[in-house]
Amino acid sequence: MRPAHGADKILASSCPWNQFNWRFNLEKLPMNTSSDDRKPIAWLEPQDFERVVRFTPLVSIDIVVRSKAGHVLLGRRKNEPARNSFFVPGGRITKNESLEAAFKRITAVELGIQIELNQARFIGVYEHIYKENVFEIEGFGTHYIVLAYELILSEAPASLPTQQHEDYVWKMEREVVDWPAVHEYTKAYFRAVPPESVHA
Numbered sequence: 001m002r003p004a005h006g007a008d009k010i011l012a013s014s015c016p017w018n019q020f021n022w023r024f025n026l027e028k029l030p031m032n033t034s035s036d037d038r039k040p041i042a043w044l045e046p047q048d049f050e051r052v053v054r055f056t057p058l059v060s061i062d063i064v065v066r067s068k069a070g071h072v073l074l075g076r077r078k079n080e081p082a083r084n085s086f087f088v089p090g091g092r093i094t095k096n097e098s099l100e101a102a103f104k105r106i107t108a109v110e111l112g113i114q115i116e117l118n119q120a121r122f123i124g125v126y127e128h129i130y131k132e133n134v135f136e137i138e139g140f141g142t143h144y145i146v147l148a149y150e151l152i153l154s155e156a157p158a159s160l161p162t163q164q165h166e167d168y169v170w171k172m173e174r175e176v177v178d179w180p181a182v183h184e185y186t187k188a189y190f191r192a193v194p195p196e197s198v199h200a
Contacts (some may be wrong), residue, residue, distance in 0.1 A: 025051075040097035041105060053133050057143040061106050062090035064123065064150040064189050066143075067171070074177050074186070075165025081130035082144045085183035089165070103149070110164065112157045120149040128185045148189055 014104070044052065065073040065088065074086040089110035093102040103117040128144040160168050173190050176182055 052150040060092045062148045066152045071141045071170035081132040086181050120151040123148040
């Protein structure tokens with residue numbers, strides 16, 4: 001479908017890639033092309049991932065984890081972006097990985113227990129934009145498109161992984177919103193979640 005009358009002119013004047021041969025410029029940024037495509041959960045080489053973070057958004061899942069008593073799980077982030085801020089568990093979706101598979105993998109990695117997507121409730125789509133990146137290289141930040149879900153656990157995990165977070169705490173929702181150590185992007189989830197929830 002063609003854009004509305006005059007819209008193509010607006011795009012031409014406002015999009016910087018229309019001012020040069022963008023295909024040629026992408027060819028100047030070679031990536032690892034040892035295979036035509038990647039299997040799900042295949043992580044990029046660091047130099048390839050750096051280019052992705054520099055030039056494109058990342059798609060991720062964040063999970064608001066609640067206990068039956070209403071406490072919310074938070075962990076202090078160990079890496080940039082948002083290092084040292086308390087955040088909900090979450091992770092990136094890899095290419096060719098279904099949403100259902102990504103949710104199972106992320107819960108296993110972040111909570112130590114594998115949970116099905118249909119046991120969670122979708123909250124909404126959020127956008128997180130940071131000045132920092134995981135490589136701690138100056139000159140570019142990190143842009144996430146986040147799919148947020150809520151999950152109520154019947155039992156708290158026996159132990160929590162420490163690869164991405166440390167100093168885990170369980171806080172009541174009002175404490176989450178009021179606590180300065182919690183990142184504003186995490187607080188936004190609790191301003192949007194109604195009382196109805198799904199239990200796992």
